[in-house]
Amino acid sequence: MSVTESPGTYVPPAPARRAAPAGRVRLVPAHARGRGLPRWLRRTSGPVALVALWHIASVTGVLPAEVLAGPATVVSSAARLIATGELQQAIVVSLGRAMAGLALGGTVGVLLALASGLTRLGEDLVDAPMQMLRTVPNVALIPLLIIWFGIGEAPKIALIALATAFPLYLNVYAGIRGVDQTLIEAGRTLGLGRAGLVRHVVLPGALPNALVGLRYSLGIAWLALVFGEQINATAGVGYLMANAREFFQTDVIVVCLVVYAILGLAVDMVVRTLERIFLAWRPSFTGA
Amino acid sequence: MATEFHRGVTPSADGDPGRGLGGPAAVEVRGLSRSFGDRRVIDNLDLTIRPGEFVALLGASGCGKSTLLRILGDLDPDFEGEVTLPRKRAIAFQAPRLMPWKRVWHNVVLGLPGRPDRARAGRALAEVGIGHRADVWPKVLSGGEAQRAALARALVREPDLLLLDEPFAALDALTRIKAQGLVAELWERHGCAVLLVTHDVEEAILLADRVLVMKDGVIAHEHAVDLPRPRDVADPRVARARGVLLDWLGVRHEIRHGAEA
Numbered sequence: 001m002s003v004t005e006s007p008g009t010y011v012p013p014a015p016a017r018r019a020a021p022a023g024r025v026r027l028v029p030a031h032a033r034g035r036g037l038p039r040w041l042r043r044t045s046g047p048v049a050l051v052a053l054w055h056i057a058s059v060t061g062v063l064p065a066e067v068l069a070g071p072a073t074v075v076s077s078a079a080r081l082i083a084t085g086e087l088q089q090a091i092v093v094s095l096g097r098a099m100a101g102l103a104l105g106g107t108v109g110v111l112l113a114l115a116s117g118l119t120r121l122g123e124d125l126v127d128a129p130m131q132m133l134r135t136v137p138n139v140a141l142i143p144l145l146i147i148w149f150g151i152g153e154a155p156k157i158a159l160i161a162l163a164t165a166f167p168l169y170l171n172v173y174a175g176i177r178g179v180d181q182t183l184i185e186a187g188r189t190l191g192l193g194r195a196g197l198v199r200h201v202v203l204p205g206a207l208p209n210a211l212v213g214l215r216y217s218l219g220i221a222w223l224a225l226v227f228g229e230q231i232n233a234t235a236g237v238g239y240l241m242a243n244a245r246e247f248f249q250t251d252v253i254v255v256c257l258v259v260y261a262i263l264g265l266a267v268d269m270v271v272r273t274l275e276r277i278f279l280a281w282r283p284s285f286t287g288a
Numbered sequence: 289m290a291t292e293f294h295r296g297v298t299p300s301a302d303g304d305p306g307r308g309l310g311g312p313a314a315v316e317v318r319g320l321s322r323s324f325g326d327r328r329v330i331d332n333l334d335l336t337i338r339p340g341e342f343v344a345l346l347g348a349s350g351c352g353k354s355t356l357l358r359i360l361g362d363l364d365p366d367f368e369g370e371v372t373l374p375r376k377r378a379i380a381f382q383a384p385r386l387m388p389w390k391r392v393w394h395n396v397v398l399g400l401p402g403r404p405d406r407a408r409a410g411r412a413l414a415e416v417g418i419g420h421r422a423d424v425w426p427k428v429l430s431g432g433e434a435q436r437a438a439l440a441r442a443l444v445r446e447p448d449l450l451l452l453d454e455p456f457a458a459l460d461a462l463t464r465i466k467a468q469g470l471v472a473e474l475w476e477r478h479g480c481a482v483l484l485v486t487h488d489v490e491e492a493i494l495l496a497d498r499v500l501v502m503k504d505g506v507i508a509h510e511h512a513v514d515l516p517r518p519r520d521v522a523d524p525r526v527a528r529a530r531g532v533l534l535d536w537l538g539v540r541h542e543i544r545h546g547a548e549a
Contacts, residue, residue: 182381182383182385183385183387185363185385186379186381186385186387187387187398187399188362188363189361189362189363189377189378189379190398190399190441190445191399191400191445192398192399196399200387200390200398200399201387204387204389204390205389207389280425281388281389281390281425281426281427282388282427283388283427
């Protein structure tokens, strides 16, 4: 079998490839296999085609503006909302809510996970109720939250806090319990006490799971935000959307959806950056 | 940890290894037993290791040799009997067990009192020949380098007793030979007592003052290796010792090469 793979001198085969002798195949190195368009171009062509289709459907009237505004209208609405400052203000308010809820819920989730992950007593007290409560759909708590906290900021933040506490709790707890026992043993033979084991072995070992939990929590924070902002909001992206619904402004609704999507992407990038900084030691870590 | 002598010390079967004579024993084990359920893995075992003595422990899989080492490493408290050990001990396991989230040098000084001492770690790593790898993550080390780092981590504690649990078993043949040479050299320099648990009869003969064969939960045979160092596998005396030990391990004669009966 002849293998052609000298990256420096390799010439991509002509379309009509030289036939390999009978019974043998010619292996082609990966970098020479990609034909035609570069990968990023191929990957972006899908969304671009979709927007183009949407645009054509709008201008030809197949897709009426009452059902869904066209991309051109959406872009101009976005520009208008930005010019008036409405959009920025809404984003700041929404982002503030999401972060406040996450900070609260995340802190509670992580603290409870530490309690039940690190101590037998904590596990007995905390884990069973948490496992039970996590199956309750958070959105079902909205009526109760309104009764408890009224219709101001409090129920919105409480909803986000509740929703984000569980993924962090579950993942940090699993991370702590899943730390490689052989490393804990090794730590003990090195003379680490309980506090030293927690600090040098257990918590660093649980960090990958904790970041997975953070990623889930951020995703859920957004979901909870959308629901929360339907509760009698007077500001925020959800409020913009609810307003737009009243006046059938599908363009503004689409703008808000895009904003949610972009914010979601942005926080995901934050988590990726955190992973790059804190998980550089991982054997499986490949993102550079 | 009180050292006790009044029960007497098991005499070595075939003469003295010639090192670390006198002074209190490094390891004193009397009437040690350990059961897992109904199975008695260690059954009333006695063992003495003198300070500075290099002892190799051979035995088939499941004979209890790793259990013994884990008890000596204070990793298994569920034993019966009397065990007296130096306070300063260190273990190197079959897997290097480096903390993947700590740089190599940090792994080496982990658990030492005081602030992590970069220079001290650097010296320990240089001693095992990987001083240039101090600042990398463990994930980029080769198997041999990781095992060297684990050795540096053990020796930086200046132990009086070094426990080695098949530390070369996972290495390839060439790396293993180098690592064995390194351990011999480090032992000569540090002078700590060593208990090496291994499957490899040749390795035991090349490194140890005394080779113990463990069988059915006790030390079934004791073989003093009275050969000058460094030892050579091709030495007929090594081959002869190998034959004797393989017999004790229940391996038939035809497997050994070049050893006369």
